[in-house]
Amino acid sequence: MLIDKSITDFLAELKSDSPAPGGGSAAALAGAIGAALGIMVGNLTVGSKKYEVVHEQCKRLSLDFEERLTALEKYIDEDTKAFNQVMKAYKLSKNTEEEKQMRTKVIQESLKAASALPFTVAETCLDVLELAGKILSIGNINAASDAAVAGRMAEAAMWSAIYNVRINLGSIKDDDFVAEMASRVETMVARSEVLMDQLVKTANEKI
Known part of the structure; x- marks a missing residue:
């Protein structure tokens, strides 16, 4: 599994000529x-005893972060699996009309799954961005830069996942599915802009 690899080994796989793991992972x-x-x-x-008044809030935020971290660790491998299913679908036989129809159906189903997974990643990263803003506001000021980086990483990750959603939507023939996903992405982007503006403002005040 990718999550079990060392950083060096993961980067080696990432830079190889294999299409997966890629941007989604x-x-x-x-x-x-x-x-x-x-x-x-x-x-x-x-x-730190200095921040005793916010200890309970920070403990709750840490639990929320842990939940997202656990999910994102899982998604590192799941994204690659979803992409591999798309590649597998494209390799299905198409010698007969029946095989062609089945191949098209499987391709479309796999593309939807490969769009849904990075969308979930993006949603989770949006949560991390929101949590980063909260911990930045009340957390240890000596770690304010780390909280700001957490938010920046989350935003970058969210957009990275969105690009993977969009590229798959371009090959999906189900117009209703595409329209719904595109609308949900736009809603997410709008929310992220509000959260990012607040994060930057708070970071500028503390750093």
Whole structure:
């Protein structure tokens, strides 16, 4: 599994001529790094008596970060699996009309799954961005830069996942599915812009 590899081995696979792992798994990893940084800020805050008044809030935020981290670690491998299913579908036999129809159906189903997975990654990274803003506001000021990086990583990861959603939508023939996903992505982007503006404002005040 990719998640079990060393950083060096993961990067070696990423830079190879194999199409997977690719941007989707990289997006999940970036989001996971953001979540881990958020947890670190929480630990540094709870570990300081100076911030005792926000210890309970930070503990709750850390639990929320942990939940997203666990999910994103899983998505690193799931994204590659989803992409491999698409590649497998394209290799199906198309010698007869029946085989062609079955191949088209399987391709479309796999493309939908390969769009849904990075969308979920993007949603999870949006959560990490929101949590990073919260921990930045109340956390140990000595770790403010780490909280800001957590948010920046989460935003970058979210956009990385969105690009993977969009490229798959371009090959999907189900117009209703495409329209719904595109609309949900736009809603997500609008939300991220609000959260990012607040994160930058708070970071500028603290750093």
